[in-house]
Amino acid sequence: MCIWLGLQHCLLCATSIALLPIVFGPSMCMFDDDVGYQAKIMFTSSLYFVSGISTILQCTLGSRLPIVQGTTFTLIAPVIAVLSLPHNECPNTNVGINNETGHFLYNDTNGDVVDGVELWQRRMREIQGSLSVASITEFLIGVTGATTFIVRFVGPMTIAPAIALIGLDLFAVAYHEAEGHWGIAMFVIFAVTLFSQYLNNVQVPIPWFDKKRKWHLKRTKPFGLFPVLVTIILAYVLCHILTVTNVLPDDPAVPGYAARTDTKSHVVQNSPWFYFPYPGHWGLPIVSGAGFVGMSVAVFAGIVESIGDYYACAKLVGAPPPPPHAVTRGIMMEGLGCVFAGFVSGSGTTSYSNNIAAIGITKVASRRVLIATGIILTLMGVFCKFGAIFVTIPTPIIGGIFCATFGMIGAVGISMLQFVDMNSPRNQYILGFSLFMGLVIPEWMKANPGSIETGAVFLNQTIAVLLETATFVGGFSAALLDNTVPGTLEERGIIAWKKSSGDATGDDDNFEVGKESYNLPFSTNWRFAKFFPIFPQFDKQIRFGEEEQNHNTEAAQLFDIDVETTC
Numbered sequence: 001m002c003i004w005l006g007l008q009h010c011l012l013c014a015t016s017i018a019l020l021p022i023v024f025g026p027s028m029c030m031f032d033d034d035v036g037y038q039a040k041i042m043f044t045s046s047l048y049f050v051s052g053i054s055t056i057l058q059c060t061l062g063s064r065l066p067i068v069q070g071t072t073f074t075l076i077a078p079v080i081a082v083l084s085l086p087h088n089e090c091p092n093t094n095v096g097i098n099n100e101t102g103h104f105l106y107n108d109t110n111g112d113v114v115d116g117v118e119l120w121q122r123r124m125r126e127i128q129g130s131l132s133v134a135s136i137t138e139f140l141i142g143v144t145g146a147t148t149f150i151v152r153f154v155g156p157m158t159i160a161p162a163i164a165l166i167g168l169d170l171f172a173v174a175y176h177e178a179e180g181h182w183g184i185a186m187f188v189i190f191a192v193t194l195f196s197q198y199l200n201n202v203q204v205p206i207p208w209f210d211k212k213r214k215w216h217l218k219r220t221k222p223f224g225l226f227p228v229l230v231t232i233i234l235a236y237v238l239c240h241i242l243t244v245t246n247v248l249p250d251d252p253a254v255p256g257y258a259a260r261t262d263t264k265s266h267v268v269q270n271s272p273w274f275y276f277p278y279p280g281h282w283g284l285p286i287v288s289g290a291g292f293v294g295m296s297v298a299v300f301a302g303i304v305e306s307i308g309d310y311y312a313c314a315k316l317v318g319a320p321p322p323p324p325h326a327v328t329r330g331i332m333m334e335g336l337g338c339v340f341a342g343f344v345s346g347s348g349t350t351s352y353s354n355n356i357a358a359i360g361i362t363k364v365a366s367r368r369v370l371i372a373t374g375i376i377l378t379l380m381g382v383f384c385k386f387g388a389i390f391v392t393i394p395t396p397i398i399g400g401i402f403c404a405t406f407g408m409i410g411a412v413g414i415s416m417l418q419f420v421d422m423n424s425p426r427n428q429y430i431l432g433f434s435l436f437m438g439l440v441i442p443e444w445m446k447a448n449p450g451s452i453e454t455g456a457v458f459l460n461q462t463i464a465v466l467l468e469t470a471t472f473v474g475g476f477s478a479a480l481l482d483n484t485v486p487g488t489l490e491e492r493g494i495i496a497w498k499k500s501s502g503d504a505t506g507d508d509d510n511f512e513v514g515k516e517s518y519n520l521p522f523s524t525n526w527r528f529a530k531f532f533p534i535f536p537q538f539d540k541q542i543r544f545g546e547e548e549q550n551h552n553t554e555a556a557q558l559f560d561i562d563v564e565t566t567c
Contacts, residue, residue, distance in 0.1 A: 049344065158479045442469065
């Protein structure tokens with residue numbers, strides 16, 4: 001059961017992970033020839049491999065939330081910017097053939113005649129080095145507890161628009177995948193809705209075996225547990241029938257071609273059976289100044305988005321809001337995962353919102369399921385043909401799944417407003433302004449590339465990446481207004497939010513209710529644990545220190561004593 005549930009999560013994220021080589025391919029000089037196909041296959045396998053390892057680390061030693069770690073799309077802008085620099089321009093024509101390998105030879109921008117393999121690997125090494133060094137910053141932000149400072153300014157009024165924008169901003173991804181064949185996409189939307197909402201409690205007898213009862217019929221709820229998996233299987237069978245009967249067009253220029261199941265069959269045929277990605281398997285990484293700055297900005301934007309994902313996931317699984325030590329550990333592990341991913345694959349990892357939405361649909365939030373997902377993703381990276389099968393799923397099927405699940409994330413963000421007084425004009429303005437700006441500014445930036453011109457290339461990239469991230473724009477706007485516009489704690493929802501997490505009193509027992517699930521799988525009752533932000537004892541020390549200061553402040557006010565002197 002655990003493996004099938006993990007496979008369901010893999011189906012959701014596998015196609016998104018495989019999109020990155022397609023996006024980066026032209027800029028990395030991965031041409032449409034044998035060399036280019038092999039490069040994309042190796043790139044895809046390495047992405048699966050690092051996603052699986054990062055997922056296992058996040059679920060066991062990181063935030064401990066059931067979150068899939070996949071390739072981050074915030075890196076697209078800085079990577080394309082780095083690959084667009086003059087020294088990375090791709091040659092237009094080849095100058096001959098390498099007699100030993102049979103590959104085409106090209107004049108690189110530095111004047112050297114290089115093989116087609118070296119042509120793309122040199123560009124990959126520049127991306128790898130810049131990303132790995134930039135990701136060290138994220139690791140340090142996590143391990144030093146700097147995220148605790150950010151979390152202090154985060155309340156329900158800040159989280160609501162930030163999480164809502166994670167789901168709302170993905171509408172472009174959903175319709176872009178679904179527009180290949182809206183008929184198939186609508187079938188998928190209908191099936192997911194039917195299975196997850198109407199038939200979720202229907203029990204079906206299935207053959208089952210155990211030591212006591214041997215073979216027998218066991219009643220289970222397959223539609224409620226596997227709505228996505230069942231839907232993808234049915235939709236794939238339907239697409240295959242329409243393909244072999246030539247109902248779907250065989251011309252790529254005709255709408256509906258994307259729903260065919262034979263358009264990517266060459267990916268499986270050309271994939272090797274076994275490939276093991278390891279650090280430096282494409283050569284020694286190179287670090288460039290422009291690449292480091294661009295990657296650093298993308299990594300910071302990923303931190304903001306991941307913090308929002310942690311709160312969204314906790315809300316969906318019914319857990320209390322993640323305490324600072326869990327957030328700190330989660331960012332630390334994401335940074336470590338990005339460093340590893342940089343050396344191995346050339347792309348960082350981040351929390352995958354679409355898999356968080358799947359938890360809301362299936363109601364399955366076990367960490368073991370996500371660990372199984374990580375193991376499957378790792379195997380997909382090592383056994384290339386197995387991973388290539390996932391790539392052959394027609395994009396309209398994935399688009400339909402996205403349409404049915406991404407709205408769940410937006411709804412989770414909106415549900416955070418239950419703690420806030422929404423009759424307050426102050427809160428209405430902050431929410432409306434944050435949501436609107438989070439949608440308007442990123443769309444304008446995407447429609448007007450290169451519009452930021454400060455005279456400094458590094459600064460241009462920094463501002464552009466931040467303003468293209470809807471979660472950052474909306475979350476920053478909400479945090480700024482919520483922490484500066486006058487309003488009571490009750491009006492802002494802080495009191496009700498803390499009560500919901502058992503943090504409204506000074507009782508240590510109430511404080512720990514539900515939050516022990518964020519503790520590490522081993523005991524951390526060490527002598528010096530309270531000095532490390534990644535351990536729960538650090539949070540207790542800060543919390544009780546603040547309580548003591550508040551108690552002294554109240555006593556000083558009662559006796560009319562100078563507060564600052566007393567403290």
